[in-house]
Amino acid sequence: MTKYILMRSFQVLPVLLGVTFLVFLSLYLLPGDVTLNLLGLAANEDSIARLRAELGLDRPFSVQFGIWLGRALQGDLGVSHVMRTPVTAVVLEKTGNSLILMGAGLAITVVGAALLGPLSAVRKDRATDHTVKTLTFLLASMPAYWLGLVLIVAFSITLPWLPASGMYDFITPGGLPDLTAHLFLPALTTAATSLAIVTRVTRAAMVEALARSHVTAARSRGVRGFRLLYGHGVRAILPTFVNICGLQIGYLFGSSIFTEVIFSWPGIGQQLYTSIIARDGPMVQGCVLAVALVFVLGNLLADILIRWLDVHRD
Amino acid sequence: MKPIFKALTLAAALAASTALPALAQDKTIVMGIEGEPLALDPHTQALWLTARVVSNMYEGLVMQDLTKPGTKAPDVVPALAESWTISDDGLTYTFKLRGGVTFHDGEPWNAAAAVFNFDRIMNREAPQFYEKAFQQNTWWRQDVASYRAVDDMTFEIVLNTTNAEFLLRMGQGGIGSTWMASPKALAAVPNDDFATTPVGTGPFKFVERVFGEKIELAANKDYWNPARTPQYDRLIYRPMVDVSSREQALETGAIDIAATPTPDNTDYLESQGFKIVTGQLPTVYVIWLNLREEAMKDARVRKAISMALDREGLAEDLRLGQAIPAYGILNVGGPGYDEGYTCNGYDPEGARALLAEAGYADGLEIKMIWTPGGAGDVNMVADAEWFQRNLAEVGITASIEVMDIGSFFTMMNQGMQPGSSLLEISWGENTFNWLDAVLATSALPPNGYNSGYYENPVVDDLLVKARTSATKEEMVGNLHEIRDIICEEATFIPTHSPLGVVATSAAIGNFVLAPQHWPDMAIVTKD
């Protein structure tokens, strides 16, 4: 097991290196130049050249990448060209905010799917099953940016129940309850697609598991209802469940960028988007690295968990 | 399924009820702004958004009186200088500094502090010299020959040439400034880091900045000017790029002031009990024409484009009265602005005739480059579509390419590419220094923003004359000549000037939008 973890962790490194290299390269190719945004009216050939030299943008690509990589390995992601502030601090903060959002999304997904999937499987081909199937199907086809707007119209405008922007209310900084209120709609928006996918896969796996011999045997022994479901069925589908949940990290990231934009959630996706627009190289790099790290580590964790479940299966 | 849904609604209701405002001990004003300000360094500030925050914490020798709306540049008033004298030749400015003023860190304000700040910007020998500040302040620095502390509380500036606007330029911010920072605080950190620990003399002190979330300031209760000592405790700026988020946050009470709501929502917000404050911004939208394009070389085509545009319709119907038509290159709120001035106005018939005369009776295809912009305006792409329909009326088929603001400025600095016929962006200040970066031959790409390759030695000459004029009358005379040449040639086509619009809760009072890119937040009140 330890060997497996080490081996998988080791495989992650070249992938991360590749990602950062590709992003560095793409930034190099990105049209537009941060110096012009910074200098504004004061931009002329001389001032641009001086500022480019100051920011190290005049050096060859390989040198720039080398310097960046060397510092990144020590946890220093450089200084934002636009904000003049250390990137690491901003990226950590924003990644934290995104993780709150995605964590809540994942929680909704896991809990929702763990309830709806088996329920639907047990009631296979009955009304409940059809309702769940239809619902998840529709959810899976919904663009996050549309669902988010519909939720705002419904629960922020028509029924003014929940806030629709930011993480906190600065007039009355209200701690956790305040955060929860702000988190509700964005988390729901972020989770929708994943909830649909995981529920459908869980249902299918459960249908299969319930048809297996040891489950039918248990059923014939008189084991019924939730004991049957969660005692026998769940154990059988757990690896599938963990696997499909692990795969959701990508989807959650994908919808969270739209969610962050719509709900003004100060997360890493929105930071990445605005940094690209501002041509803030070090910030884009930092954000991309953070996203790739979370993504890769999340998948790694899921893999290890599946492996562990595999090993510890009786 | 049913119980789950019940539980969810219950949780939502619970969460919502706990979010209800508790009684706040101190009075806080939260303003939702259109984006993230850049570095909060007075000497390298860029973007109006940055100036909005920085102007609360810093002051110059003089400042502007931002308590009255209007269309003329706000008056210059004493600030860190109590009074000043200008020598008869107009070259020596002697400032009598205000006594008893301290920076937020307790350091005293005096002539040595003024020299320290000027050294940071323009003395390459000084340890605190900051290259970026040097570059950002060319617009006033170029005329300064020397400066010195005459005595502890007297500061003198000697110019190379007369400059009728010099005093105004001392009070300006936005793109660099001479606003004064604490020498002790400046010396304590590397120049690049100073933006994270601002220390000035203004009515607000810096508290904290969390990127993407807030910039928090606290009232400076020891401020020297009782008339501008804030009557509340905290001022929080909250970057909210998305206009609908700002409006919804205002409606739910999460913010007190929302910058730039959409024109479509202002009546609605008013009907909901919110206040709408408007004021003329010192800016003008101008079309740059690519004078290297074959069709654009023909003055008849350029005039036809100007005559095709229904500026009045745009101001009234598209922007719902939140803009005024513009015909001259001199912006409202700047020197030489004339309200009644018109030039090549709306005349589709005439435009068609001119196009036919120029050989484009069968139509003309052009490409317009646009940007949704940075902040302060929400309607820009809709403007493009409006003009596109106007141009179609006279037989010009225009396609629109929208660039993000970063690419857009790069393109402007590198000049318009072949195939691009025109671009539009808003520009303008209380001073006219922006014209140097737009009209002059010295600003041809890549040395400025003369992106349509305009070359006219007469205008170059007039720009220098205007800047070095001894009197305001002389300066305005030169500027009017420039304006009339541009009108006659139709080499640049001004279109409209947007109003600044802000929505506030009913509790907010005395919020004024003077013709400047930043409001005076110190005089705002909250019940």
Place this chain on the structure above:
Amino acid sequence: MTEALRPPLAARFGHFARALPPQAWVGGALVGSFVLMAIFADHIAPFDPNASNIKLRLKPPGTEGHWLGIDTQGRDVLSRTIHGARASLITGTMPVAISAAIAVPLGLAAAWFDRAGALVMRMMDVLFAFPMVLLAILLAAILGPGLPNLIIAMVLVLLPFNTRVAYTEALSHREAPWVEAARALGTPVPRILLREVLPHVLAATIVYSMTIIGTIIITAAGLSFLGLGIQPPTPDWGLMTGEGRTVLNRAPHVATVPGAAIFLLVTGFNLLGDGLRDALNPGRQR
């Protein structure tokens, strides 16, 4: 001998049309009606999608002559939504088709030549290490806005997925008995690839493509929603949703109507895609 061992592919396709579940037909009908809408947009739409009557701006759905209301610039939302079908169908199908056309030969080659194949797939792994939507945003920003660049960005984003599908399918047939047999008979490699493996890879790619179109439509419209894709005033559902967001509290129809159109079209494609997949893999019940 080889003929006998090869699964009757043609027969499978014939059989599969009958095996299509009813939902697939619903999906097909939905997609079909959007395709018809796109083709005949000029005839169906009551107004020119770019014609503006500024006095009527933001009139709600139900306004006489304008069933779905008016947008921020005085344009008919229904007409723009009808015309918007074009952009979404193009941005949904073109990248899928182009990337499949590149991925199939790439996947085949990768499966056949061990070392090179492993290398190609390793390189693709790097692209998998980044969420698709964020990758698309980065690419769209680099390439700049506009329809052609949007399509290129989506092709690049899709390529690793498509290549992996083709690679996996080709690999599974490499050791299949009928391929082994062909090889034993001395059939040249290109011919084996072309005649024995390609049809299966193609089938797998088509099924995969059908299931992914919905996601691609959502992502491409999402880029336009953020202002990185289709440019105004072209009627595009993503762009319209983005524009309508500014008047959400006053006139929610401007943003939600085109968004609902995306939802419907994607539902159609997903029903069709799922149906196709189920029909081709009868073992996999969902």
